[in-house]
């Protein structure tokens with residue numbers, strides 16, 4: 001059995017494993033895909049103190065850093081069930097799709113999140129080649145260019161306002177006939193000179209020249225008419241989904257959006273079970289934030305262990 005079992009091997013999980021292992025306690029990390037979302041990223045320019053790196057390189061560095069310590073890395077293990085300890089101070093258990101079961105005095109859940117995709121032709125092909133999901137990450141790559149933001153909820157409208165200050169022109173595309181974002185955000189968006197808003201439009205295709213995005217095709221839902229926009233970038237903002245499906249039958253408190261609720265030390269509603277990174281309610285999903293949160297959860301778990 002472990003003292004700390006980290007479930008998830010992205011930036012949050014890697015940081016948690018390193019902080020835990022450095023305390024000399026029995027530490028394990030089980031992940032479906034070690035590296036997490038970083039593996040799907042190319043240019044990373046906001047990893048503080050590293051002006052430029054690339055996702056696969058950072059993912060390899062994360063794994064290598066964890067391997068400096070005596071932490072058990074169990075890759076390709078998908079957690080399917082959480083069985084909390086029967087009494088406080090007892091061992092929690094995690095069941096994996098492989099049938100394996102692991103026990104630990106504390107757990108750190110860091111299973112991350114995934115961006116909801118449009119699932120239209122061209123989206124996957126041009127991912128990181130014009131199709132982006134994170135304005136904080138990739139906005140500056142489109143300086144002076146034309147972009148579309150897909151989605152008129154809070155995240156879409158926030159992204160459009162943010163991007164309007166960096167890029168040349170922003171077209172916001174919303175499927176419904178009105179935006180769902182807060183009125184104050186909509187008002188701000190409408191006040192910007194380089195933003196156009198298209199309502200009642202269904203994106204049907206991401207267009208490109210084989211190398212990069214050069215347009216977007218959409219259907220005007222009312223008329224059924226097909227239209228095309230010439231542009232260089234598309235930010236998809238139709239939701240970030242936390243990977244907590246495996247926890248819905250557990251007593252861990254989740255927010256309305258399915259994110260794990262944590263306290264200031266990273267502890268969930270179940271004593272001894274901690275969580276960190278994109279899977280939690282902590283806002284602004286970023287690598288440096290996930291790493292900080294993972295470190296914090298590991299210190300929280302250590303604190304818990306020395307008291308139980």
Ligand code: FAD
Nearest residue numbers: 008009010011012032033036037079112137277278286287
């Ligand atoms: P994740 O990275 O999502 O890792 C989750 C881990 O849990 C993975 O190992 C996964 O396999 C595992 N897992 C999931 N479910 C299970 C399960 N049931 N059982 C076991 N393991 C499971 N951020 C930046 O700061 N800068 C950028 O430039 C940047 N660019 C990005 C570009 C793209 C295309 C994307 C998708 C994201 C980008 N981000 C960027 C965001 C950043 O990648 C995330 O904020 C960060 O990876 C979150 O770390 P995490 O450890 O919380 O979760």
